[in-house]
Amino acid sequence: MKKKEWIVLLVIGGIALIGILALQILGKMRAKQNQALQSTYVVDVFVDDKVVETFDPNENATYTIEGNYGLMEIEVKEGQWHVSHVECPNHICEKMGWKTVDDIEPIVCLPNGIQLLARVNGN
Amino acid sequence: MGIDKTKHFVYLTLLSAMAITLNIIESIYIGAFTFNIRIGLANIIALLTIKLLGWKETIVVNLMRVVIGNLLRGLIFGSTFWISMGGVVLSTIALILLDKMGSSLMFTSVISSLCHSVGQVLVVIVLYNQPGVAALTLPYLLATSIPMGLLTGYTAKLVLDRIKPMQKKGYH
Known part of the structure; x- marks a missing residue:
């Protein structure tokens, strides 16, 4: 694979990992909010x-x-x-x-x- | 390419049969891992078709795999069929464009696998009108498409390395 292609894949992988991390953080925030509000x-x-x-x-x-x-x-x-x-x-x-x-x-x-x-x- | 019409047709039929078989084997015996992550074994055949026969034949093989694969599993024109179709249409477009651009086989495979996931998610958004739900799965699908695409790309490369010398010798 060419160098440029590796860079594109790394960028896509990075975006996906940021997305997964954001989802995990959102989940934890929601759990804390639920505890605080006792909804x-x-x-x-x-x-x-x-x-x-x-x-x-x-x-x-x-x-x-x-x-x-x-x-x-x-x-x-x-x-x-x-x-x-x-x-x-x-x-x-x-x-x-x-x-x-x-x-x-x-x-x-x-x-x-x-x-x-x-x-x-x-x- | 030097293949006469009958040989070309036989090749197309064999590749279609292999794509359909792999599609069915994967959905019945291998199934999805967590969420909806699949290896995409049939993508190997799509990569082989574009390298051996050309872009028109790739469209035929991919369409046959979705239509006949779903028909054999009794899912034709159901939601699963349209989701598969969405994935295949986008991945085929990506495959053809990247092949025309002269990208490497592994990169073409990964991007085609990514487009397959994106296409499926787009159909889910349209069918179920739930952009939020679909967006939750997209990061996982994108992250796993890369190793799965590399795996299928590598397998296709191994196959092509063995087929091409045979073609040169005239065995086709």
Whole structure:
């Protein structure tokens, strides 16, 4: 590879790393803000643009959502939630693991068009 | 290039078949690592096609891989199909432009891999109207596209180093 090409790759890599760092810092800031404000959160389950279910992450429960491809099972336990089972070809959302209100990345299943987004209760 | 029409067509068919097979193997048996990060094995075939046959054939191979690959997995015209298509269209454009500019194979591979990720994210933004959600994954996709692009570029280079001497001897 030419020297110029290495420089371009280093610049792109640098931008990506700055982006990842910024996301991590934002996540920590959000966690601190949550502690300070003691905000209560709810999680909206979207199928495409519509909210089909809203749950309190502090109430242990299991929800089954019908997406565009098949069913998704969401398990909520002690302020955390994860996808325990999903009918889709990728199963990426299952691998995303447990999420809390401090996590900046939401759980998304693109084949089903399902997104799990946390928001401050009342907003 | 010295390849007659039939040989050219056979080459195109073989490369398309390899791209489709790699695409299916990767999505079924290898799958994504964390988030949606993939090696992009089919990109090796795209790189080989542009070097062996040309830009028009690269478009054909890449389109066949998305359309037939998704058709065989039962995902044709679903959201996954359009996301793949977005990635492939942008990566093919990048591949052709960089090849015309005379960039090295490794660099072409990395940029094509980057454009694949960007193309997918753009389609997600349009389909789901969630620019924030898509932007969260882009830094991770960009960071991992570089090693994955280098890996596929290096593999393509190894293959070309073996094919080119055969072509010169007339084996094609």
